[in-house]
Amino acid sequence: MTYNRGAKSTQALQETSLTIRKGEFVSIVGPSGCGKSTLLKMVSGLLRPTSGTITVDQKVVQAPVTDLGIVFQSPVLLEWRTVLQNVLMQVELRGYPKSAYHDRAVELLTAVGLRDFKDQYPHELSGGMRQRASIVRALIHDPPLLLMDEPFGALDALTREQMRIDLENLWMSRPMTVVFVTHSLDEAVLLSDRVVVMSPRPGRVEQIINVDMERPRGLGARANPVFEAATRTITEIFLSRGVLQGGGFARH
Amino acid sequence: MTYNRGAKSTQALQETSLTIRKGEFVSIVGPSGCGKSTLLKMVSGLLRPTSGTITVDQKVVQAPVTDLGIVFQSPVLLEWRTVLQNVLMQVELRGYPKSAYHDRAVELLTAVGLRDFKDQYPHELSGGMRQRASIVRALIHDPPLLLMDEPFGALDALTREQMRIDLENLWMSRPMTVVFVTHSLDEAVLLSDRVVVMSPRPGRVEQIINVDMERPRGLGARANPVFEAATRTITEIFLSRGVLQGGGFARH
Amino acid sequence: MSEFAVTSGTWRVPNWLSSAWQRIGGFVVAICAILVIWQAAVTLLSIPEYILPGPRLVLEQWAANLPTLIANGSATASVIFLGYCAAIAVAIPLALSIAFFPVVARTIYPGIVMLQNVPKIAIAPLFIIWFGFGLLPKLLVVFLLAFFPIVVSSIAGFSSINLEIVDFARTTGASAFRIFRKVRLPAALPHVFVGLRIAATVAPTAAVVAEFVASDKGLGYLLLRYNGDLNTAMSFATIITLAIMGVSLYFIIELAERLIVPSRGTASGSATGT
């Protein structure tokens, strides 16, 4: 996958192949700039490779996939709509009756702690609040496929933990495929059936780790040896590739 | 601190008092939406309270403070400037000679892994790369005061660890006051002399935890009982206040 | 230590009504100042009436001939209104196709620029020959002058949207039209309104030019007559009537902007907090 700008081009992804199965919870981890967001956009069909394929639920992705909910890395809210209106945008664009989703929207906003802010505009929210609003927007229509790009990145540890548990519960309560980009190895391992580990820029899929643990994986799951093993494996892959090449901030 | 919109107003901060000492490393932690960013903007003088005071280095903050470097929660880069030009913006706006800072800029960009991207535009970067560029912009002029709002939020664990160590080294190598907002308790404890713990929205300073640990606090410091104690204390404060009030994502 | 509070330091007022009042207040003050200076100049320098009639005289004449001015003004108003609406109806779809179809941008757009640079006033007499004496040539003049500002501004608007928002919209499978209506159009509206405002100030002038060329009614016709009679005071009264109509149109557009353009909930104190 290469981004072109005139004569200049940036290779964002090396030879990458990814197959996602129906109902599966897959996480993608990898160093910053390795191509996770690019890969996620290809899964959604928003970016299309000229060669190579992405397969979701045995179908090759070609046009933008529409029966999904997506959380971009930045919140991407409409500045001129309130939080509630932004959430209902998902429904309006799909042509569903708005009134049928109003209560569910308020329920979800309550779940992420935004009930009191439903009539405020995005620029009046804190960074983490905006992110939570965009998560609600992705969930409101009960999509069978959920793509999330670092959805909990701007949240504090406790809120994050809570929302992780809520997400797992939601996923368990009904069939849903989730592709989840995160920087938290804990989160990846605690949530996923498989963790896709990517190599540094220009990235490719380095390894795919299966996480066989019973669910729900509550707070205690961190003590599970499977958790520990998976986390250690991923950390080792990362360490073996190294990260920043620079010499730190101090002057040389 | 209250945000006003017509008749409507949002209380962002309750009675808050904060004194920051010269050369100190202070972290601010607290649940999403509690007012950390607001507090940081008040420390910088960008937002001014009509009553109450913020004291930095024994001076009451009134006008925007200018001998500082600041990292906002979102990268806030100029879309029409390359990464390098964005970094040098700091210097240009201050009227310093650009050429004198060019090498230092490249050095810092190298340190954060952006050397190859110095001539690219912000929209061609990944989320984490943009954030790193804005960190470099805050450091380029060796400010005596550094304000950072979740600067490592979009970075993977390894890059984050590396940059934390780099930041500590920089801070140790010369006198500098740092105010650091983060969601990572590890990071807060490992970096700070004092950790300011805020209560949920509308927030106030709940408690200030001193962290007495020798420096540098490398990878091994997590084993230090002081680390463990501080982390536990903060977690307990958080747990005692509770977080989201909602009932999860599943339908009721 | 007491609670922090930030005083509102910006001048925007949250609801359009009180803001409209504020505006009208300033406007009235400005107008009064101009009138006083004008009358003073005319009186003190004893400027003859045919060079510059004083405002008192103009207002007297204006009041005395109000029925004529209203009758003819309404004729002009309908030309302005119809031409302006036609301009909007053509300009916005055109801007859309220029913004999104490269072929249109490359072939039609330069032609429009060329057309725009033809002084309509110079060819207006030909319009009568080509299109007869009716409403058509007049509408055409207003249309031609008003539509270009709207096109240029709308192109800027439709090109300036955040692409990730469109990406989101595409994942919903919404039709191009619905994405336009719900996302692209609201995002472009502030820019479109820049063009609508400029066009609003162009339209009355265009209508007068059109009436100069072919009309037996309307303010342009009156102006020709009063100019012919060297009745400068009534010329001014007519011009003022026209200016009032133009300003009304302008503020109607501004009001429409406040009502239609999605606000972001005009906040104060957010980042400025003086």
Added chain:
Amino acid sequence: MSEFAVTSGTWRVPNWLSSAWQRIGGFVVAICAILVIWQAAVTLLSIPEYILPGPRLVLEQWAANLPTLIANGSATASVIFLGYCAAIAVAIPLALSIAFFPVVARTIYPGIVMLQNVPKIAIAPLFIIWFGFGLLPKLLVVFLLAFFPIVVSSIAGFSSINLEIVDFARTTGASAFRIFRKVRLPAALPHVFVGLRIAATVAPTAAVVAEFVASDKGLGYLLLRYNGDLNTAMSFATIITLAIMGVSLYFIIELAERLIVPSRGTASGSATGT
């Protein structure tokens, strides 16, 4: 599995030169098409010359009278140029003060709107009385017509900046002027250029109107003469000369925009990647 690549699906071309060529290509095709249709219509319908001269006749006349057209065209060009520059010089500072000083916005702005709605064409004869037959009244007409689009667009530009970027700039202690030059102005430029483009199409018309009223040279003067003589072919030749000048100004502005307005490194494939 082979490497992923995204084909460039947008029509933008990275450097302005080749893009200018693309434009000129489309333009030429469009012009040729118009000429052919026009000639065919005139010939087939045998339209009399004084109603609509064919392009062949117009071009012949144009070529035959080129020296006259050039001499008068350059007079008009200088009126356009000076009036346009004056409009820029006044409009941008004015827009700035309207955008940042509420008092100005409330008192002066409505006055300007009012002024803008006075049909300059109707009062142009008075300009002669007030300012004589020299360059001044002509410049004034061009200035008055060109400056408003620039004001309106620039206000929109200066009001639309991301406040956090200004926050960052304020922490550097940079003077208001430097913040303006380095941050606010570049951010506003795309909007300012919308106004500059609209003004570029207004200025030639304004110059012709001014010359109708007060000139013994220039293309407006020629037009009046040829119209009076029913020399429609030469009227058209003059109008075409004017249109060429107008289009040149327009594309100079567009070129200036490409050179001055900070690009974001026109990317392709980023989010559209067809």
Added chain:
Amino acid sequence: ADNVSLRLHWLVNGSTVAFYLGLERGYFKDAGINLTINEGKGSMIAAQVVGSGSEQFGTADAVSIIQSEAKGMPIKAIMTIQDVGALGVLWSKTSDIKAMKDLKGKRMGVTAGDALTQQWPVVAESNGLTKDSVNLAYMDGAAKPVSLLNGQVDAILGACIDHVVLLESKGFPVQCQRFADYGVPTVGVSLLTNENLIKNNPDLVKRFVAASVKSYKAFYEDPQAALDAAVRARPDIDRKVVGGQAELIKAYYSAAASGRIDRAKWQSTVEVMKKTGVLSSDRPFDSYFVADFVQP
């Protein structure tokens, strides 16, 4: 020599080429006058420019001069160029219109606000037509001849010199009837100056009038020479059109070459204007001109 500028009532045409001839032949120089000729944009503007004192002399229609004076402009007519106004009605020789009265029920092109349209009601009344018996189509001045050519109107109000030449040059067999011959006698183009100049430098006015009369006499002798002089000064004028006008003017006006101001004609002009309503002032008719600058 005195520096003097003359503002014409329109772009140079047949009625004013004489000044270029006088200039070229040195008549003004011989009179101690350094003359600049400026083309104009209407009689009213010429009157206003002279009235404001920014230019010393002008040519304008007598009706416009009287109107402007009545409004308080300090100007006076000082010489007659056309003793009878050229305003009239034009139609095709081939149409069924033979006289004014035949205009009944026809469509006529007029321009709002101009002198023609102001005088038309009186002409109509004098010829047994009522206000509504002719359909007036209002249009720009430049559009009138084209719409007559094109058959969109049956007649137009126009000038029996300029429009006749113009229409004939397009092969249109035109008939022109002057208002003056149908009961509305007015004086045509005249020379005017500022009252202050008359007061402060009557000698200059006298010399200017003398040189102007000489120029017109020379023009009537050889219109072609005047045309050549004008073309040399203003190369972009249309020889055919302006030459045709000059010949017609010679035919119409050579009898008035003396430039003498005819009191009776001015009186009837003022009366016509009062009748048409464009003049409400009660000033005596002879206060609008100063007759004695023209030497008998």
